[in-house]
Structure formats: C-alpha cells, structure tokens
Amino acid sequence: DAKTTQPPSMDCAEGRAANLPCNHSTISGNEYVYWYRQIHSQGPQYIIHGLKNNETNEMASLIITEDRKSSTLILPHATLRDTAVYYCIVRVDGYTGFQKLVFGTGTRLLVSP
Amino acid sequence: NAGVMQNPRHLVRRRGQEARLRCSPMKGHSHVYWYRQLPEEGLKFMVYLQKENIIDESGMPKERFSAEFPKEGPSILRIQQVVRGDSAAYFCASSPPTTEGNTIYFGEGSWLTVV
Numbered sequence A: 001d002a003k004t005t006q007p008p009s010m011d012c013a014e015g016r017a018a019n020l021p022c023n024h025s026t027i028s029g030n031e032y033v034y035w036y037r038q039i040h041s042q043g044p045q046y047i048i049h050g051l052k053n054n055e056t057n058e059m060a061s062l063i064i065t066e067d068r069k070s071s072t073l074i075l076p077h078a079t080l081r082d083t084a085v086y087y088c089i090v091r092v093d094g095y096t097g098f099q100k101l102v103f104g105t106g107t108r109l110l111v112s113p
Numbered sequence B: 001n002a003g004v005m006q007n008p009r010h011l012v013r014r015r016g017q018e019a020r021l022r023c024s025p026m027k028g029h030s031h032v033y034w035y036r037q038l039p040e041e042g043l044k045f046m047v048y049l050q051k052e053n054i055i056d057e058s059g060m061p062k063e064r065f066s067a068e069f070p071k072e073g074p075s076i077l078r079i080q081q082v083v084r085g086d087s088a089a090y091f092c093a094s095s096p097p098t099t100e101g102n103t104i105y106f107g108e109g110s111w112l113t114v115v
Helices: none
Strands: A009-013 A018-023 A033-038 A045-050 A061-064 A070-075 A084-090 A107-112 B005-007 B010-013 B019-024 B031-037 B043-050 B053-056 B065-068 B075-079 B088-095 B110-114
Touching (some): A033 A061, A045 A061, A045 A070, A070 A084, B019 B088, B031 B075, B075 B088
Parallel strands (some): A009 A107
Antiparallel strands (some): A018 A070, A061 A070, A084 A107, B031 B043, B031 B088, B065 B075
16 A cells, blocks of 8 residues: 555646645655656656655655655646656665565646646 | 667457467566556556566556566467457566666557457
C-alpha cells in the first residue's frame, strides 16, 4: 500500500506557481520522498527527490517539513505541458539494491490558460 | 524517460496468443523493474530483476506471466495465453546498482491490446 496521501485533483492557472501537497506521516528516518509525474499515455517521469533538506532542480522545488511528515512540490511557473498526474512516493527499501516504488493515486493537476 | 527503451510500443494479440515485451535499461543500470497500469488505474509493481536473477516477483500473477533479464540482451516480460484482462500498459524501469538516493527511470511503456 502507498504510504502517502495526496489530494485527487488540483487546478492551476498558466504562469502561476503550482503547489502540490503530500502527507507521509509514517515515513521512516531513512526513507526518501520522491516525486514523479505521468503525462497522458507516457511513462512516469522523475521530477525530484529529497530526504530532509529542501531541494531544487530545473523542474521543481521540494519543500519537506522539519518533522518530515509532509512535503510540497512546487512548480514555479506552471505551463499547459505540466498538466499530468503527480505522484508523491516514499521509497520503500528492501535488501541491497532494491528500490521498490509504490504508486498511489496521485494528484491530477490541470493547468489552464 | 530518455534511455530506457521498450518495444514494441503497441502490441495487439488475439486471446490465447503469447505476448513478449522487451526492455533495454539505461546504460550502466543493472536493475530492472516491471510495472503494469490497467486502464484508468495506477501503476502496480510486478517484478524486480537483476542480471540473471529475479529478486522480487511479489506483484506477478501466479500463472501465464514470467520475466527474465539475461546476462546479455534486454529484459523480457512474457505473457502466455493472453486474455482480455491483460490489456494494459506495461512499463519498464531501471536503476543503477546502488541504493543511496539513486533514481529509478521509466520507459515510455508498451501498450498491449488483447482482442
């Protein structure tokens, strides 16, 4: 079962920031938070990941609360091409080398003109 | 998604036929994962393989489905005697051979339609 909770859908106006929340209140100390997105009829695309510090890359920023029980993915200037289902995933570690990703239902982000 | 290559992208099979889906991981990646996405549903883990070994197949249906990742060549997901319920998108992913924050990258998927 997925260990995260996300709102089922969100809307955002083009050019504005999209802030996607994720709750992961049972996260363990050595588990990372990963974000992927899936544009219709495409494979999941990696966006960003973090452990406890905030992270930023060319696609997005990830803000993780100090207690690590929740996080927010920020797309600073959403475009129509950012319309997708966004998945927040806590990485479940098995034994050496195993990085099983458990996908939940995600947030369907609709960016409108 | 660049680098993980899946083929065919689209495959149509009649009930009872076999489907073979191939996946070439990104260069330098030795771990391969297969996921299935039924229409209007989320991605479900099927199997995790390293070269010549199945590490975890807890998500694989007990019958008709098999996977391999030989020493040479791509990983193969094989579905025997396909039924209409096998119609889905099958995604392959790969990752490097370490666990410290290394990322899993997905391919574009293979869409299987059973008629």
